Structure formats: C-alpha cells, structure tokens
Amino acid sequence: MTTDSTDILTTALDWKQSGKGVALATVVTTWGSAPRPVGSQLAVDDEGKFIGSVSGGCIEGAVVTEALDAIADGKPRLLDFGVSDAQAWEVGLACGGKIQVYVERLDA
Amino acid sequence: MKREILEQLQTDRAEKRPVVLATFLKTGEQRLLYLVGKKGLKDLDPRIGEAARAALIEDKPRTVDTEQGSLFLNVFNPPLRLILVGAVHIAQALVPMAQLAGYEVIVIDPRSAFGSIERFPGVQLSNDWPDEAMEKLKPDLRTALVTLTHDPKIDDPALIAGLKSDVFYIGALGSKKTHASRIERLTAAGFGADDFARIHGPVGLSIGAKSPAEISISILAQMTAALRQTSAPASSAAA
Numbered sequence: 001m002t003t004d005s006t007d008i009l010t011t012a013l014d015w016k017q018s019g020k021g022v023a024l025a026t027v028v029t030t031w032g033s034a035p036r037p038v039g040s041q042l043a044v045d046d047e048g049k050f051i052g053s054v055s056g057g058c059i060e061g062a063v064v065t066e067a068l069d070a071i072a073d074g075k076p077r078l079l080d081f082g083v084s085d086a087q088a089w090e091v092g093l094a095c096g097g098k099i100q101v102y103v104e105r106l107d108a
Numbered sequence: 109m110k111r112e113i114l115e116q117l118q119t120d121r122a123e124k125r126p127v128v129l130a131t132f133l134k135t136g137e138q139r140l141l142y143l144v145g146k147k148g149l150k151d152l153d154p155r156i157g158e159a160a161r162a163a164l165i166e167d168k169p170r171t172v173d174t175e176q177g178s179l180f181l182n183v184f185n186p187p188l189r190l191i192l193v194g195a196v197h198i199a200q201a202l203v204p205m206a207q208l209a210g211y212e213v214i215v216i217d218p219r220s221a222f223g224s225i226e227r228f229p230g231v232q233l234s235n236d237w238p239d240e241a242m243e244k245l246k247p248d249l250r251t252a253l254v255t256l257t258h259d260p261k262i263d264d265p266a267l268i269a270g271l272k273s274d275v276f277y278i279g280a281l282g283s284k285k286t287h288a289s290r291i292e293r294l295t296a297a298g299f300g301a302d303d304f305a306r307i308h309g310p311v312g313l314s315i316g317a318k319s320p321a322e323i324s325i326s327i328l329a330q331m332t333a334a335l336r337q338t339s340a341p342a343s344s345a346a347a
Binding site for chain 2: 009010012013016024026028029038039075076078102104105106107108
C-alpha cells in the first residue's frame with residue numbers, strides 16, 4: 001500500500017485544490033478472504049469519479065454512493081460489507097469476506 | 109479529514125518520513141503520529157504510541173480501543189532501503205536480489221576503483237566516507253545496513269552510524285574472529301551489549317552459503333526475517 005496510495009492521496013489533493021468536493025474511503029477491518037488489505041484507499045470526487053480500490057471492484061459502487069453523501073453532509077461514516085456467502089454475492093464480495101470501510105470528507 | 113493534515117502527510121511521504129495517520133472512527137478526529145522527533149507521542153496514551161510503533165515496524169495498519177472509541181492507525185511507510193557498504197563481489201550479487209525483493213539499494217565505497225558505476229549499473233553509488241554518506245541518507249526503520257568490506261576504517265563508521273539510527277537490520281560480514289575484534293573496537297567507542305545484539309555478525313542465516321550469490325541469499329533471508337518476524341532469528345552463518 002506504500003506505493004499505490006501515493007497516487008490516490010495525490011489525486012485527492014489535486015481534486016480538492018481544483019475546487020472539487022472530495023471524500024476518502026479506507027479499509028479499516030477485514031475478516032476472512034477480503035480482497036484488499038487494511039489501509040487500502042479510494043478517493044471520490046463530487047461527480048462520483050474515483051481512483052483506488054477498497055475491494056476487488058465489488059463494493060466500490062456502494063462506497064461511492066456513501067462518499068457522495070459524506071461530501072454533501074460532511075459526516076464521517078463506518079460501513080460494513082459482506083457477511084454470509086449469499087449476501088456477500090449480493091453486495092459483490094463474491095469470495096465471502098467481510099470488510100469495514102471508513103468514509104470521510106476532505107475538508108478545507 | 110482536514111486538508112492541512114493530508115498536505116502534511118504528503119510532505120512526510122515525499123520526505124520519506126514514516127508516519128501513522130490516527131483516526132477516531134466515531135468522531136473523525138485525526139492526527140499524525142511520528143516516532144522520532146516532531147511532536148506527537150508525548151501527550152498520547154502510551155498504549156497508542158506502542159501500537160503506532162508496532163504498526164510502523166510491521167508495516168500493518170490496525171485498530172486500537174481507547175476511551176474515545178476505536179482508533180484506526182493507518183501506516184504510511186517510506187520504501188524499503190538497503191545500504192551496502194563495500195562495493196565488493198558479494199554486493200554485485202546482493203544488489204539485484206535486494207532490488208527484486210523491493211529494496212532501493214545504495215552502495216557506499218570510498219575506494220573509487222571498487223565503487224565505480226560500471227560495476228553497479230542502475231544503483232545509487234556514493235564514494236563518500238560511510239559516516240558522511242550515512243548522515244546524508246538518514247537511515248530509518250525501513251532501512252537495512254550491511255557492511256561487506258572487512259576493513260574497520262570503512263565498516264566501523266557505518267556501523268556506528270547504523271547503531272545510532274533506527275535501522276531494522278544491521279549485518280556485518282566477517283568471521284567470528286573478525287566480529288570479536290569488531291565488538292572490542294565498538295566497546296572502546298562506547299557501545300554496549302544492547303547495541304551488539306542488533307548486529308548480525310557473522311552476517312546471514314546459517315545455510316552453508318559459499319558463493320557470493322549464496323551468501324547474498326542468506327543475508328537477504330535474514331533481512332526478511334528481521335523485517336517480517338517480530339523476533340528475528342539471530343542464528344548466523346560463517347559467511
């Protein structure tokens with residue numbers, strides 16, 4: 001995560017400096033076979049454009065939606081994804097892992 | 109997250125400073141934690157400080173429970189570095205192996221006939237004396253130091269600089285006899301048992317290594333153990 005998060009944070013700061021609303025999502029806990037390790041990050045701008053990943057592409061859609069809400073109201077959020085294999089499939093964690101994602105707005 | 113925190117974090121990363129971003133998951137309150145110098149750890153619950161240190165050393169983020177709820181510690185470590193002192197035959201094997209394992213490699217040798225760019229293409233080379241070179245490189249806890257010259261004039265200043273720093277691994281090539289006289293010299297220079305315990309000498313895991321490549325494998329394996337295992341094996345080979 002040392003190298004790939006450089007670009008994510010740099011991009012987040014660039015977006016902010018160009019006047020966009022920006023949120024950061026970070027994997028804070030994983031159980032089982034989660035696709036991305038704790039500390040993995042995703043940056044989202046106010047148009048829903050994003051860079052980075054918090055899963056193998058499965059829950060990014062849901063995270064981006066929450067990130068847009070966080071950009072709007074400024075409140076940080078702690079999101080839980082996954083549980084059973086069946087539900088995992090539904091939200092997109094096909095491997096059956098569980099992850100917790102922290103979403104925060106980048107303030108001025 | 110406050111923009112000024114992100115900007116500071118980016119500065120720390122650019123300057124290769126290990127840093128932990130601590131976030132209270134309930135309130136979103138955040139701060140940056142540093143191990144050495146700078147403000148940060150003094151007014152902090154010592155348990156948090158320890159967890160932050162462990163997170164940096166193991167390069168693994170974690171959550172700690174505090175009175176104000178869960179505190180998430182995200183780790184932003186600079187890239188791994190290997191400082192090799194002595195542009196000798198073993199270095200020619202160890203350099204590409206360490207690069208494959210993800211290390212940025214720096215070779216120091218004040219003897220310009222050894223430390224020439226032709227022998228080490230694509231490597232950061234320094235012909236400074238090791239104490240000056242080490243001062244410039246600012247070794248940290250993501251840095252390993254290996255001395256390969258057997259020459260006290262060259263190895264000792266590097267070892268002394270290494271012992272004064274946070275490097276996660278120190279290896280010194282040389283037989284048991286060489287190592288014993290090295291310990292004598294370092295004792296005279298004011299170092300003690302705790303310091304000597306940090307030096308792997310003779311360097312490398314005991315795998316019967318003979319050729320420069322095999323010795324490099326034993327050194328890189330020992331470095332990996334020191335990096336990834338909390339209690340690294342101290343067993344050494346007569347490399």
